[in-house]
Amino acid sequence: MAETATKVNLKWRVVDIVVASIIAVASGVIFAGWDLVYNIPITALDALLPGSNGLVVAFWLFAAPLAAIIVRKPGAALYAELIAACIEYIVGAGGVFGISGSIIIGLIQGVFAELAFLIVRYRKWNPAVTMLSGALSAFGNFLYTFSPLGSRVATDIFSVYGVSYFFSTLISGAFLAGLLMWYVQRAIASTGVLDRFESGRTKTALV
Amino acid sequence: MTDILVTPPSARHEQARPASQSWFIAQLNPVSRFICPLVMSLPLFSTLDVVSASTQIILSVVLLWIAGINPLVILRRTWPVWIAAVGSFIPILLYGRTSGEVYFHWAAIVVSDGSFHLAIATFLRVVAIAVPSVVFLLGIDPTDLADGLVQILHLPAKFVYGALAGIRMFTLLQEDWRALGLSRRSRGIGDGNPVGRVLSQAFALLVLSIRRATKLATAMEARGFGASDTRTFARVSSLHPIDWVGYAISVVIPVISVGLAVKTGYWNLPMMST
Amino acid sequence: MTESTLTQSAYEAYVEYGSTVAVGVQAEDWGWRHSTRKDFALRHVNLTIEPGEHVLLLGASGAGKSTFMAAMAGVLGSDDEGVQEGALTVGGVDAPKARGKAGLVLQDPDAQIILERAGDDVAFGCENLNIPLEETWSRVRSSLDIVGLESLELTHSTRHLSGGQRQRLALAGVLAMRPGLLLLDEPTANLDPPGVREVHDAVKHVIESTGQTMVVVEHHIDVWLDLVDRVVVLGAVGGGHEGGVLADGTPDEVFSTMGDVLAEGGSWVPGRAIPSFPPKRGGGHTGLANVSGAEDTTDPAESDDVVLSTRNLAFGRNGVALGEHVDLNFRRGVIYALMGPNGAGKSTLALTLAGLLKPVAGQVLISERLAPGRTSREPIHWKSRQLLGRIGMVFQEPEHQFAANTVRDEVAIGPKSMGKTQDEAYAIADDLLERLRLARFAKGNPYTLSGGEKRRLSVASMLAAAPRILVMDEPTFGQDFRTWTQMVELIAGIRDRGCTVIMVTHDEALVRSLQAVPIHFGVREQEENR
Numbered sequence A: 001m002a003e004t005a006t007k008v009n010l011k012w013r014v015v016d017i018v019v020a021s022i023i024a025v026a027s028g029v030i031f032a033g034w035d036l037v038y039n040i041p042i043t044a045l046d047a048l049l050p051g052s053n054g055l056v057v058a059f060w061l062f063a064a065p066l067a068a069i070i071v072r073k074p075g076a077a078l079y080a081e082l083i084a085a086c087i088e089y090i091v092g093a094g095g096v097f098g099i100s101g102s103i104i105i106g107l108i109q110g111v112f113a114e115l116a117f118l119i120v121r122y123r124k125w126n127p128a129v130t131m132l133s134g135a136l137s138a139f140g141n142f143l144y145t146f147s148p149l150g151s152r153v154a155t156d157i158f159s160v161y162g163v164s165y166f167f168s169t170l171i172s173g174a175f176l177a178g179l180l181m182w183y184v185q186r187a188i189a190s191t192g193v194l195d196r197f198e199s200g201r202t203k204t205a206l207v
Numbered sequence B: 001m002t003d004i005l006v007t008p009p010s011a012r013h014e015q016a017r018p019a020s021q022s023w024f025i026a027q028l029n030p031v032s033r034f035i036c037p038l039v040m041s042l043p044l045f046s047t048l049d050v051v052s053a054s055t056q057i058i059l060s061v062v063l064l065w066i067a068g069i070n071p072l073v074i075l076r077r078t079w080p081v082w083i084a085a086v087g088s089f090i091p092i093l094l095y096g097r098t099s100g101e102v103y104f105h106w107a108a109i110v111v112s113d114g115s116f117h118l119a120i121a122t123f124l125r126v127v128a129i130a131v132p133s134v135v136f137l138l139g140i141d142p143t144d145l146a147d148g149l150v151q152i153l154h155l156p157a158k159f160v161y162g163a164l165a166g167i168r169m170f171t172l173l174q175e176d177w178r179a180l181g182l183s184r185r186s187r188g189i190g191d192g193n194p195v196g197r198v199l200s201q202a203f204a205l206l207v208l209s210i211r212r213a214t215k216l217a218t219a220m221e222a223r224g225f226g227a228s229d230t231r232t233f234a235r236v237s238s239l240h241p242i243d244w245v246g247y248a249i250s251v252v253i254p255v256i257s258v259g260l261a262v263k264t265g266y267w268n269l270p271m272m273s274t
Numbered sequence C: 001m002t003e004s005t006l007t008q009s010a011y012e013a014y015v016e017y018g019s020t021v022a023v024g025v026q027a028e029d030w031g032w033r034h035s036t037r038k039d040f041a042l043r044h045v046n047l048t049i050e051p052g053e054h055v056l057l058l059g060a061s062g063a064g065k066s067t068f069m070a071a072m073a074g075v076l077g078s079d080d081e082g083v084q085e086g087a088l089t090v091g092g093v094d095a096p097k098a099r100g101k102a103g104l105v106l107q108d109p110d111a112q113i114i115l116e117r118a119g120d121d122v123a124f125g126c127e128n129l130n131i132p133l134e135e136t137w138s139r140v141r142s143s144l145d146i147v148g149l150e151s152l153e154l155t156h157s158t159r160h161l162s163g164g165q166r167q168r169l170a171l172a173g174v175l176a177m178r179p180g181l182l183l184l185d186e187p188t189a190n191l192d193p194p195g196v197r198e199v200h201d202a203v204k205h206v207i208e209s210t211g212q213t214m215v216v217v218e219h220h221i222d223v224w225l226d227l228v229d230r231v232v233v234l235g236a237v238g239g240g241h242e243g244g245v246l247a248d249g250t251p252d253e254v255f256s257t258m259g260d261v262l263a264e265g266g267s268w269v270p271g272r273a274i275p276s277f278p279p280k281r282g283g284g285h286t287g288l289a290n291v292s293g294a295e296d297t298t299d300p301a302e303s304d305d306v307v308l309s310t311r312n313l314a315f316g317r318n319g320v321a322l323g324e325h326v327d328l329n330f331r332r333g334v335i336y337a338l339m340g341p342n343g344a345g346k347s348t349l350a351l352t353l354a355g356l357l358k359p360v361a362g363q364v365l366i367s368e369r370l371a372p373g374r375t376s377r378e379p380i381h382w383k384s385r386q387l388l389g390r391i392g393m394v395f396q397e398p399e400h401q402f403a404a405n406t407v408r409d410e411v412a413i414g415p416k417s418m419g420k421t422q423d424e425a426y427a428i429a430d431d432l433l434e435r436l437r438l439a440r441f442a443k444g445n446p447y448t449l450s451g452g453e454k455r456r457l458s459v460a461s462m463l464a465a466a467p468r469i470l471v472m473d474e475p476t477f478g479q480d481f482r483t484w485t486q487m488v489e490l491i492a493g494i495r496d497r498g499c500t501v502i503m504v505t506h507d508e509a510l511v512r513s514l515q516a517v518p519i520h521f522g523v524r525e526q527e528e529n530r
């Protein structure tokens, strides 16, 4: 189906920039909203299984895979995640994490998300690559969180908490930020607004 | 002949938003308003201790007070930060590195003297980093920020203004959200379970905003955007002496904070402590 | 309206920097097919526009006018967004490479505002064209002045402008670029009559003083006839037609020799008799007795055929009243037209009447017979389902209304929510689509329609729900003569079935044709100390 390896047009058009931006803006607003409430679900999850709060980390990651599979340009994942982080920072008026916790972390998440598409040299746009992108992004997020910049620096990576956080975060990245976004992209494409994008023209029936 | 009289458009005023409540921050270039809190926060990452974080909080609050922002206002504007800080406190307390006396132990949870200290230090560090960010950011104007990013940091104009156009659309999204709500109401699909309704309306909003984005891209191209690599700037964005004062202060504050921690022996880099 | 000295000096300021070089256009057997369509939007277009010519581009709704304009501006997109045939050059170079030489005002004014502050938005094009800073700002000021936005501060937010103000702002943004080829796609569709004249005058001065080439698309051709020296009519592709240029010549030639052909193709022709659909005798009332009638009857809302009334209504946005103490009665089987200047608050009142915006004060009341059960008579308190079939609203911006993925489902939403079966709903939808000439697109996506097609779709989807009271915001903008007539006939039809229609419109012909009862908006004299 959409496992296209068609002729690759890697140059960004204005429409690519603006659409990636608007996805990033919408995501950033969701990030900022999530910043206000995320404590409740993560505390609840940790009460069930320490470290399982990684399951909801995808709420900060989905911008990158979503934008990438919609605009399909090199750097789209990084760009979208970074802009979304800036928006999170601006809309949340400095965010709850400060500039490092919003923007630097966003940069890292974006770079890791981008890797998945770079590996396939921007030729494959399918659920598997999208899931990989989400999972890698989650991995980047994990590294940040346990680094000196992150909020879990005082926790051992090899504790129960650290290990279960590691796995839950990967699951979250792959399925919520990856696979789910693939289906969101499909749903958006079916409304016809993506007709200027390759991602929106995979259906063949012409009207 | 007139049946309905309305107030004239010229009498419909819009109140201007202040750039910042602080006379000092309002003078800064938007780019500086981004960089200052970043510079201020970086040295703090070299340590996780109570002294550096609390010194930084006290110094920034006092300086912001001098710059025209009452600590009570800061407290009111930063409530999400405090919630987030509590959210970082709990996991460290329960699952952080154990040392010293153990107060409580159950399954993976170990509350010890050491984890208690780390949790407090994490709490304070989150606050110390986020509070200046919030205050510097409040009231920033995205257009001015974009000008600064292009003219001062020399980021590519095509991407910056593309993103700016996207950001402006966010303000439209609020109107769009309302309009979508109204139109769904009038079409008889506005009832039903609130969660489902919000999700479906949110999807509709996403679709509408992508639609707006594609049209906007055409409009931008129709005005010559992206046609050539060079462009002039109608608004000049540059750094003034006051920006350098801001940077200097942003360096001095964390140097004092971290210095004090080193001096008092509290300085502690957790990566190396195990 | 007298032309103030301000405007005069604004024109002078405008031409001061007149470094415009007019450019021409050449299309050789040009055609374009959107990648999601099987038919070409345009095909076999052979056309040469000389530098300095002023052309009126006509054609039925969906004939491809907007597509052609976008192509000339070089913004139609790359190869993978559609299939191009033949060649199109602007100023001797391939159209996409000539971007910046042409300045296009798009059909949709809403989509053209790029930046947050009005001044910055107008300056945007100049920045892209590498215009120096001082010149940019003088161009901005003079462009705003000539489009009639002289009272707008440069820092004014572009967010809360009314539809008409947005259209002017978009025009100012393009004029500031001093393009060698000025492309205007329905630049006056949302303007009030004085606004239309103002824009006309502005364009007239600009093209006369700079000598730039101009192509304008407009269904209401009377406005532009004195400015154009050539009329080109595009034919629609599909249904056995080959498309291409149907007629080309001076206005006199085209309209005298080709008048019938044009009329056949759906174009408006000057002096064309507007069909009239007066109310059937016995049905409805006439005259102004309907309006401001709080004194006529003790409680007019109780009288038999008043279906909707307002009592001491104050309407506005965000709690700020635009108009106050409004008492209106709307009767069964009568059409009302809310008319008045741009930004007066017509749309706001319309939304309030439709039970969508909360009145700032006072009430909107529906007659007891129409009210659902024993619940409130104020529609704002109803559930969404209760509005359906009682009060319908066609929004000024069609895209706000779209909720389905295909044109056919879009129309079927209303009947389905009212409990009709799938088949019944589709039968209603297909019938309406046929009448409004949208049947071809039944399986297409609403967003890919042309401007006029979208408007018809949004009207069709409200008609399908068969509300007793239908509020329509600018129902006929962007329609060619044939679809306009079709639409008017449908509106007359629902009126004759006893519905009440309240429409916001600037279209005098529409009001006359339906003998609608006009309700005029006026602007209050400004108080001293505001």
Ligand SMILES: Nc1ncnc2c1ncn2[C@@H]1O[C@H](COP(=O)(O)OP(=O)(O)OP(=O)(O)O)[C@@H](O)[C@H]1O
Binding pocket: A195, C034, C035, C036, C037, C041, C059, C060, C061, C062, C063, C064, C065, C066, C067, C068, C107, C448, C449, C450, C451, C452, C453, C478
């Ligand atoms: N993005 C698109 N994708 C697919 N089809 C499109 C797209 N835009 C326009 N079309 C189709 O191309 C045809 C020409 O559209 P265009 O907008 O150029 O018409 P128009 O002459 O400007 O009509 P109107 O007077 O209603 O604005 C229409 O049939 C329309 O449905």
Ligand SMILES: Nc1ncnc2c1ncn2[C@@H]1O[C@H](COP(=O)(O)OP(=O)(O)OP(=O)(O)O)[C@@H](O)[C@H]1O
Binding pocket: B009, B012, B175, C160, C161, C162, C163, C164, C165, C190, C317, C318, C322, C341, C342, C343, C344, C345, C346, C347, C348, C349, C396
């Ligand atoms: N969503 C909104 N929020 C706040 N104010 C608005 C909004 N939309 C419009 N306005 C303002 O309300 C006033 C009335 O606008 P409205 O859209 O009702 O005018 P209108 O009479 O329909 O004009 P037009 O003929 O240009 O469509 C204007 O001053 C406008 O700036």
Ligand SMILES: [Mg+2]
Binding pocket: C065, C066, C067, C107, C185, C450, C451, C452
């Ligand atoms: Mg059009």
Ligand SMILES: [Mg+2]
Binding pocket: C162, C163, C346, C347, C348, C396, C473, C504
């Ligand atoms: Mg309106």
